Amino acid sequence: MKGLKKVILSSVTLLLINNTQAVAHDGTINITGDITDNTCIVSPDSQNFTVEMGNVASKQFHQTGDATRYEPFAIYLEKCGAAASGVTVTFTGPTNSLNPDLLALKGGAGAATGMGLGIYNPDKTLLSIGKESEQTTLTPDEASVTLSFYARYVADGSSVTGGNANTSATFMLTYA
Numbered sequence: 001m002k003g004l005k006k007v008i009l010s011s012v013t014l015l016l017i018n019n020t021q022a023v024a025h026d027g028t029i030n031i032t033g034d035i036t037d038n039t040c041i042v043s044p045d046s047q048n049f050t051v052e053m054g055n056v057a058s059k060q061f062h063q064t065g066d067a068t069r070y071e072p073f074a075i076y077l078e079k080c081g082a083a084a085s086g087v088t089v090t091f092t093g094p095t096n097s098l099n100p101d102l103l104a105l106k107g108g109a110g111a112a113t114g115m116g117l118g119i120y121n122p123d124k125t126l127l128s129i130g131k132e133s134e135q136t137t138l139t140p141d142e143a144s145v146t147l148s149f150y151a152r153y154v155a156d157g158s159s160v161t162g163g164n165a166n167t168s169a170t171f172m173l174t175y176a
Contacts, residue, residue, distance in 0.1 A: 037081030038175045040138070040145060046076045051151050053117075053165065061115060064157035070124060070150040075171065077145040084138040086176035089147055091119050092130055093169035098156040101128040103167045114160030117167050120150040129169070135176060 051073045060066065075089065095116075096102040102116025119127045121134050127149070136147055153165060 036083040038083040038085065039173075040077035040080040040084060040087070040142070040175075042173070043076035043078050043144075046074070049073075053151065053153065056153060056165070058112070058114075058160045058162040061153075061155040061160040064155055066155040067118070068153045070120060070152050072148065072150055074149070075147040077147065077173075078143065080138050080140065080142040080145060082140050084140050084142060084175065086135045086137050087145075087147070088132040088135050088174045088176075089149075090130065090132050090172045090174065091127065091169045092172065093167065095129050096156050098158060099154070101126055102154055102156065103129055103169055106164070106166045106168075110163050112161060112163040112165040114158045115153045115155050115165070117165075118152055118154045119169070120152070122148045122150075124150060132174060138175075 051071055053068070053071055056068050060068070077087070091103075094104040096104045099116055102118050104116055105112055107113075119129070121127050123134075127133050133147075133149075136145065138145060
């Protein structure tokens with residue numbers, strides 16, 4: 001028993017010795033940067049809004065890629081700073097399982113299936129979810145700016161059924 005106590009005491013002592021850490025001052029990191037006035041304010045009516053897509057017949061979707069008309073929408077900016085030169089927009093949200101370039105429609109009882117929602121640049125090229133838009137040039141101290149986009153439903157290749165076709169996205173502005 002006495003020998004067992006010595007072994008346990010020795011083991012605990014070794015664990016305590018090996019468990020200590022040496023602390024040393026090896027270097028310093030200096031952080032530098034500038035805060036510039038290159039942003040704009042998102043207009044209150046663009047902070048939370050709805051794009052009305054209207055009623056769409058499910059029978060108009062015959063194959064993958066069939067889509068509805070383009071529905072225009074805009075994000076309005078105000079009071080751009082003195083160093084403002086450009087801005088891009090990135091839309092994020094749940095993506096369609098068959099086409100991750102599209103937003104997924106909200107599921108559940110009474111929900112439409114077989115499509116997603118595409119967001120498009122002003123030239124009507126698809127803006128993939130999670131990717132930056134084309135850059136919009138800003139003028140320093142600009143009072144107001146309109147960032148134009150389009151939305152439309154796009155068939156994803158699965159069977160299209162009628163129902164609520166709702167989704168939502170968040171947008172993030174990146175200034176140049």
